[in-house]
Amino acid sequence: MKVEFSEAAKKEFDEIVKRYPQKRAALLTVLHLAQREFGWLSRDVMEYVGQLLDIPVGEVYDTASFYTMFYKKPVGKYHIQVCHTLSCALRGARNIYEHLEQKLGIKDGEVTPDGKFSLIKVECLGSCGTAPVVQINDDYYEGLTIEKLDDILNHLDKNSE
Amino acid sequence: MFEKVLTQHIQIPESRDIDYYMKHGGYQAFRKVLKEMDPDQVIEVVKESNLRGRGGAGFPTGVKWGFVPKNDDKPHYLLVNADESEPGTFKDRLLMDGNPHLVIEGAMIASYAIRANLSYIYIRGEFVKEARILEAAIQQAYDKGLLGKNILGSGYDLDMYVHRGAGAYICGEETGLIESLEGKRGWPRIKPPFPAIEGFLQSPTIVNNVETLACVPFIVERGARWFKSIGPESSPGPKLYCLSGHINKPGVYELPMGTNLKELIYEYGGGILDGKALKAVIPGGSSVPVLRPDEIDVAMDFDSLAKIGTMLGSAGTIVMHEDTCMVDALLNLIHFYRHESCGQCTPCREGTNWAERILKKIEHGQASEKDVDLLEEVANHINFRTICPLGDAAAMPIQSFLKKFRDEFNAHVAQHKCPLNSRL
Numbered sequence: 093m094k095v096e097f098s099e100a101a102k103k104e105f106d107e108i109v110k111r112y113p114q115k116r117a118a119l120l121t122v123l124h125l126a127q128r129e130f131g132w133l134s135r136d137v138m139e140y141v142g143q144l145l146d147i148p149v150g151e152v153y154d155t156a157s158f159y160t161m162f163y164k165k166p167v168g169k170y171h172i173q174v175c176h177t178l179s180c181a182l183r184g185a186r187n188i189y190e191h192l193e194q195k196l197g198i199k200d201g202e203v204t205p206d207g208k209f210s211l212i213k214v215e216c217l218g219s220c221g222t223a224p225v226v227q228i229n230d231d232y233y234e235g236l237t238i239e240k241l242d243d244i245l246n247h248l249d250k251n252s253e
Numbered sequence: 254m255f256e257k258v259l260t261q262h263i264q265i266p267e268s269r270d271i272d273y274y275m276k277h278g279g280y281q282a283f284r285k286v287l288k289e290m291d292p293d294q295v296i297e298v299v300k301e302s303n304l305r306g307r308g309g310a311g312f313p314t315g316v317k318w319g320f321v322p323k324n325d326d327k328p329h330y331l332l333v334n335a336d337e338s339e340p341g342t343f344k345d346r347l348l349m350d351g352n353p354h355l356v357i358e359g360a361m362i363a364s365y366a367i368r369a370n371l372s373y374i375y376i377r378g379e380f381v382k383e384a385r386i387l388e389a390a391i392q393q394a395y396d397k398g399l400l401g402k403n404i405l406g407s408g409y410d411l412d413m414y415v416h417r418g419a420g421a422y423i424c425g426e427e428t429g430l431i432e433s434l435e436g437k438r439g440w441p442r443i444k445p446p447f448p449a450i451e452g453f454l455q456s457p458t459i460v461n462n463v464e465t466l467a468c469v470p471f472i473v474e475r476g477a478r479w480f481k482s483i484g485p486e487s488s489p490g491p492k493l494y495c496l497s498g499h500i501n502k503p504g505v506y507e508l509p510m511g512t513n514l515k516e517l518i519y520e521y522g523g524g525i526l527d528g529k530a531l532k533a534v535i536p537g538g539s540s541v542p543v544l545r546p547d548e549i550d551v552a553m554d555f556d557s558l559a560k561i562g563t564m565l566g567s568a569g570t571i572v573m574h575e576d577t578c579m580v581d582a583l584l585n586l587i588h589f590y591r592h593e594s595c596g597q598c599t600p601c602r603e604g605t606n607w608a609e610r611i612l613k614k615i616e617h618g619q620a621s622e623k624d625v626d627l628l629e630e631v632a633n634h635i636n637f638r639t640i641c642p643l644g645d646a647a648a649m650p651i652q653s654f655l656k657k658f659r660d661e662f663n664a665h666v667a668q669h670k671c672p673l674n675s676r677l
């Protein structure tokens with residue numbers, strides 16, 4: 093498969109590069125863009141990003157692999173990230189996580205067979221005052237209960253039909 | 254009466270809008286600086302205010318700015334540390350979400366003071382909404398001529414951008430942040446050279462926390478004396494305290510620096526969840542030594558907490574009640590540090606790994622007394638042996654939990670199980 097940015101993304105790329113005194117410094121921002129475009133960072137995508145920024149693919153990989161938000165394999169349409177660090181754990185994060193495991197039938201790091209949902213435990217999301225917290229794609233869901241969570245999941249499930 | 258300044262308008266949705274902000278005195282301090290002060294005068298007033306960094310270390314902000322060379326020909330950079338990832342900390346998010354222009358104005362003044370023409374707000378990647386809010390606010394500032402070339406006819410140029418991280422606690426450490434901004438792994442650098450001399454792209458760079466910078470416009474507007482009149486003179490100012498865990502009213506509280514911890518928990522926080530008894534408090538984010546209930550009658554400022562062997566850190570106060578297993582709580586934290594260790598230094602990478610394994614053994618009732626001693630030894634071997642303080646941040650909870658709650662560790666060993674059947 094040939095990897096190439098859409099016209100809109102190409103424009104955005106040009107804007108991004110202008111923000112930095114050196115091309116290399118744009119790498120994280122461009123990787124975010126690439127992930128938005130392609131869903132995850134395959135080797136081909138990393139190679140493409142490397143070409144755009146004149147960075148060897150090995151170095152792109154070295155950087156990308158360091159960061160948990162850059163996916164080295166496909167994730168679900170809804171990527172569910174459950175905070176399990178102390179403040180959330182004290183307020184029932186385990187129940188939230190186990191409920192999700194059971195409901196989706198997948199474990200930490202897995203994707204549902206239909207590709208709709210993926211589940212992962214993550215470290216403190218910086219929202220400990222509204223624990224327990226889950227992030228789904230870009231959005232935070234705070235002060236969760238099992239009921240609230242079920243509502244959210246049903247809503248997302250409908251949306252994806 | 255203490256007047257909230259950082260969060261005064263935060264409940265009002267329009268507070269994110271530049272017109273609202275300006276109607277309430279916003280960007281006056283930046284105008285004043287451009288018109289009436291030279292950069293060194295700005296540094297002077299911040300020095301005089303005794304403002305100390307809110308990111309964790311409490312370093313005097315004006316002193317740090319003063320380290321930046323005055324007559325070099327390199328570009329200078331101001332980096333806003335919006336990585337906020339220390340467990341228990343969620344104050345910068347509130348400021349960026351509800352008062353973005355205050356953060357931006359603080360960054361503008363700091364940039365001017367250190368003679369920087371380029372500034373980045375390095376925000377943790379998960380904060381997508383906050384990044385968008387900041388980007389919109391920056392655009393508004395450009396539209397009003399407060400950013401860009403020859404700002405308000407002063408001859409001063411400044412560009413500002415939001416830069417998103419991508420999930421790595423270590424990028425909150427200032428040199429890890431700089432490496433990450435350069436498009437690399439967030440591996441901390443050996444200091445010296447300090448960033449003020451050699452930072453982003455080998456040029457003089459200042460990294461400041463969001464909340465630190467949010468204090469700056471008020472210092473410029475109202476003066477150093479006003480700032481010093483709030484809380485203890487050696488570490489004064491308004492302060493955002495984060496309360497989480499087993500507390501009735503978790504949240505961010507803006508109070509005078511030096512607010513009593515007991516008061517914070519029982520008056521502002523509404524006391525312990527379900528009317529239970531308090532067991533432990535981590536006052537300053539997960540890295541700092543834990544306190545027992547008999548130690549919480551203490552002022553929450555840098556010096557007072559240091560005196561009793563802990564730290565203000567990022568003011569992320571985590572409260573735990575009587576049903577909490579301290580072994581399991583520590584295991585949770587050490588799992589975090591093991592996961593977030595950048596892997597560069599062996600004592601931290603291997604030490605956190607080893608400590609987590611021992612803690613699992615203890616928690617599951619499979620450990621002997623020797624393992625508890627070994628855990629302590631492992632922690633002692635991490636401390637002070639790493640490039641950055643993440644190693645210490647992992648060692649301090651281990652050492653303090655062991656010191657203050659040793660009998661719980663011993664009980665796990667003696668009973669071959671977790672006496673509380675904890676499942677955090």
Ligand SMILES: Cc1cc2nc3c(=O)[nH]c(=O)nc-3n(C[C@H](O)[C@H](O)[C@H](O)COP(=O)(O)O)c2cc1C
Nearest residue numbers: 306307308334336337338425426427461462465642
């Ligand atoms: C492991 C580690 C993580 C850190 N994370 C943050 C952070 O998320 N936000 C922050 O402002 N400072 C963080 N710091 C502190 C920074 O290194 C630095 O001291 C701070 O940004 C300086 O700003 P200040 O002087 O305004 O506090 C961290 C330090 C360490 C060692």
Ligand code: FES
Nearest residue numbers: 175180217219220
């Ligand atoms: S511990 Fe879950 S958001 Fe901080």
